Amino acid sequence: MTAGVPGPVGAGRVGADREARSDPVTLLTAAVGSSADPAGLTASLEASVRHLDPADREAAVLAALRAVLPDTERWLVAHGCSPEDAASSVADVDRKVERYGLDGTGLDWLAQVATGRVVAVGRLQFERSAELPDGTAAWGVHVPETGPLDPDACDRSFAAAPDVLRTLDPGTAVRTWVCSSWLLDPGVADALGPASNTARFAARFRLLPPGPHDEVAGDESVAKFVFGTDRLAARRVEPVGRLQRAVHDRWAAGGHWVERTGTAPVDR
Numbered sequence: 001m002t003a004g005v006p007g008p009v010g011a012g013r014v015g016a017d018r019e020a021r022s023d024p025v026t027l028l029t030a031a032v033g034s035s036a037d038p039a040g041l042t043a044s045l046e047a048s049v050r051h052l053d054p055a056d057r058e059a060a061v062l063a064a065l066r067a068v069l070p071d072t073e074r075w076l077v078a079h080g081c082s083p084e085d086a087a088s089s090v091a092d093v094d095r096k097v098e099r100y101g102l103d104g105t106g107l108d109w110l111a112q113v114a115t116g117r118v119v120a121v122g123r124l125q126f127e128r129s130a131e132l133p134d135g136t137a138a139w140g141v142h143v144p145e146t147g148p149l150d151p152d153a154c155d156r157s158f159a160a161a162p163d164v165l166r167t168l169d170p171g172t173a174v175r176t177w178v179c180s181s182w183l184l185d186p187g188v189a190d191a192l193g194p195a196s197n198t199a200r201f202a203a204r205f206r207l208l209p210p211g212p213h214d215e216v217a218g219d220e221s222v223a224k225f226v227f228g229t230d231r232l233a234a235r236r237v238e239p240v241g242r243l244q245r246a247v248h249d250r251w252a253a254g255g256h257w258v259e260r261t262g263t264a265p266v267d268r
Helices: 011-020 024-031 038-048 054-078 083-105 107-114 151-168 188-192 197-202 214-227 231-236 241-252
Strands: 118-121 124-131 137-142 176-181 260-265
Touching (some): 024 054, 024 107, 083 107, 124 151, 151 197, 188 197, 214 231, 214 241, 231 241
Antiparallel strands (some): 118 124
16 A cells, blocks of 8 residues: 555454454464463454355364364374374364364364363363362263263273373372263163163262252253254154163153263262
């Protein structure tokens, strides 16, 4: 622009916006391994693609998430994860997107996985910076969609995870596991039998008092994780297997599935 000749109205503001706007890959790369606030990271990612047409935003976010995964995998191995667990950790991005899509999964979850805040240790996933309802630090427990919830495999995960998590975050003094899931529905043992893998997993946790949203959240969670769809569509699916039949039986009887939060002590 020639000195003394005014430019188009708003040109300076557009230039300033472009300078202030961060690239989504840069944002994610800077957050790898950090304790960045998940909500803040999600908000920054959304802001970084807001200038794009709506149809292009999802593609840009997914491309950024996938671009950072090699860096995250290397960081996890360098900080105590086995190569197998590091690869399994980052694989959850594509696994979730393929099954549920970006909106169905939630950008906050994908960003945490893509930056190493959620890591796989054997059969289970662990969230490094979870909290109890009172704000006490905890390690979150999640169940990825990778096959049967074998009790022995879960035992191995719980036994190995403390050393891995403390290596990733030296100096932490977390003493509690926390899990929020429909798997902790108090009626799981009655519906599936106390010897079922699901009931045995739930029995590891002491339930906290229910929240006001748990009943609605439970039905939606069951529909998503058991049937891979929403609640209304799940009710129309022909059930296959004991779990899906148990879900339909409860719905047919006018009941609901609930999502509950439970805790368990970290044994070492």
